[in-house]
Amino acid sequence: xxxxxxxxxxxxxxxxxxxxxxxxxxxxxxxxxxxxxxxxxxxxxxxxxxxxxxxxxxxxxxxxxxxxxxxxxxxxxxxxxxxxxxxxxxxxxxxxxxxxxxxxxxxxxxxxxxxxxxxxxxxxxxxxxxxxxxxxxxxxxxxxxxxxxxxxxxxxxxxxxxxxxxxxxxxxxxxxxxxxxxxxxxxxxxxxxxxxxxxxxxxxxxxxxxxxxxxxxxxxxxxxxxxxxxxxx
Amino acid sequence: xxxxxxxxxxxxxxxxxxxxxxxxxxxxxxxxxxxxxxxxxxxxxxxxxxxxxxxxxxxxxxxxxxxxxxxxxxxxxxxxxxxxxxxxxxxxxxxxxxxxxxxxxxxxx
Numbered sequence: 001x002x003x004x005x006x007x008x009x010x011x012x013x014x015x016x017x018x019x020x021x022x023x024x025x026x027x028x029x030x031x032x033x034x035x036x037x038x039x040x041x042x043x044x045x046x047x048x049x050x051x052x053x054x055x056x057x058x059x060x061x062x063x064x065x066x067x068x069x070x071x072x073x074x075x076x077x078x079x080x081x082x083x084x085x086x087x088x089x090x091x092x093x094x095x096x097x098x099x100x101x102x103x104x105x106x107x108x109x110x111x112x113x114x115x116x117x118x119x120x121x122x123x124x125x126x127x128x129x130x131x132x133x134x135x136x137x138x139x140x141x142x143x144x145x146x147x148x149x150x151x152x153x154x155x156x157x158x159x160x161x162x163x164x165x166x167x168x169x170x171x172x173x174x175x176x177x178x179x180x181x182x183x184x185x186x187x188x189x190x191x192x193x194x195x196x197x198x199x200x201x202x203x204x205x206x207x208x209x210x211x212x213x214x215x216x217x218x219x220x221x222x223x224x225x226x227x228x229x230x231x232x233x
Numbered sequence: 234x235x236x237x238x239x240x241x242x243x244x245x246x247x248x249x250x251x252x253x254x255x256x257x258x259x260x261x262x263x264x265x266x267x268x269x270x271x272x273x274x275x276x277x278x279x280x281x282x283x284x285x286x287x288x289x290x291x292x293x294x295x296x297x298x299x300x301x302x303x304x305x306x307x308x309x310x311x312x313x314x315x316x317x318x319x320x321x322x323x324x325x326x327x328x329x330x331x332x333x334x335x336x337x338x339x340x341x342x
Contacts, residue, residue: 174288175313181284211290
């Protein structure tokens with residue numbers, strides 16, 4: 001008789017599934033933790049954010065917003081709109097999560113871009129409990145993210161070099177996400193609206209304070225775009 | 234005015250709540266109902282526009298003189314975007330763009 005833990009087989013499958021995210025989360029998490037500490041915050045905020053927020057782009061944005069003393073309401077609204085894409089993810093997983101109960105709340109909480117990508121492309125192995133498998137994939141991903149950001153924060157705390165210019169990595173991250181959006185949307189409308197809003201705010205002299213206003217106006221603006229065709233959002 | 238610790242703690246909680254709302258939303262409201270079309274449309278189109286708003290204000294805008302502090306950020310963003318357009322490897326694009334920015338700033342500014 002082969003002895004094994006109840007879910008050892010499921011765990012191995014979940015770990016194999018999560019491997020592509022391992023390297024990405026460790027390194028981007030590391031950059032986040034490093035940046036957080038170099039912006040003047042204590043290292044422990046990195047794991048606290050990773051455990052409570054667990055959203056890459058929002059956490060990078062949070063560094064800048066906290067460092068420049070933005071209001072709590074501004075942070076709330078900005079994160080709500082950046083993460084609006086998560087609303088789409090939920091729609092396509094409604095069916096898969098319907099039968100779940102024990103880990104359903106955690107699965108919904110931990111639905112990052114990468115976890116969504118894995119769960120929608122990989123099927124649980126034969127004989128495995130699908131809910132345990134999905135929860136393990138999500139939990140492993142979060143553990144990579146929290147580990148990477150904690151290591152980055154600790155490394156940043158002991159490193160005397162301040163890495164001048166490292167804050168640009170935040171702009172670089174948003175540029176990468178912007179390119180991803182341009183590639184997947186395949187239409188210029190939303191970007192032209194956002195560009196128009198940015199230029200308009202700049203011209204009326206609101207450059208520094210305009211982040212939230214820009215986000216809100218652009219979000220409203222996209223609803224005025226013409227539809228591409230029947231059946232297309 | 235909130236001071237250090239509590240300001241950061243409350244900020245993180247507010248952002249955690251906002252993230253949670255976006256993730257819970259479809260499950261809480263549309264388990265038994267059809268998702269309205271305008272909502273799907275908004276959730277699809279808004280993030281792209283928001284990303285542009287996040288990149289643009291950190292770029293310097295002046296038309297007077299072409300100093301390094303003006304063109305280095307623009308060049309670095311262009312390098313990041315081009316690298317990502319062709320190779321689609323997020324980490325590589327971010328490291329390349331940031332290295333470009335840090336190196337040129339150290340050398341020229």
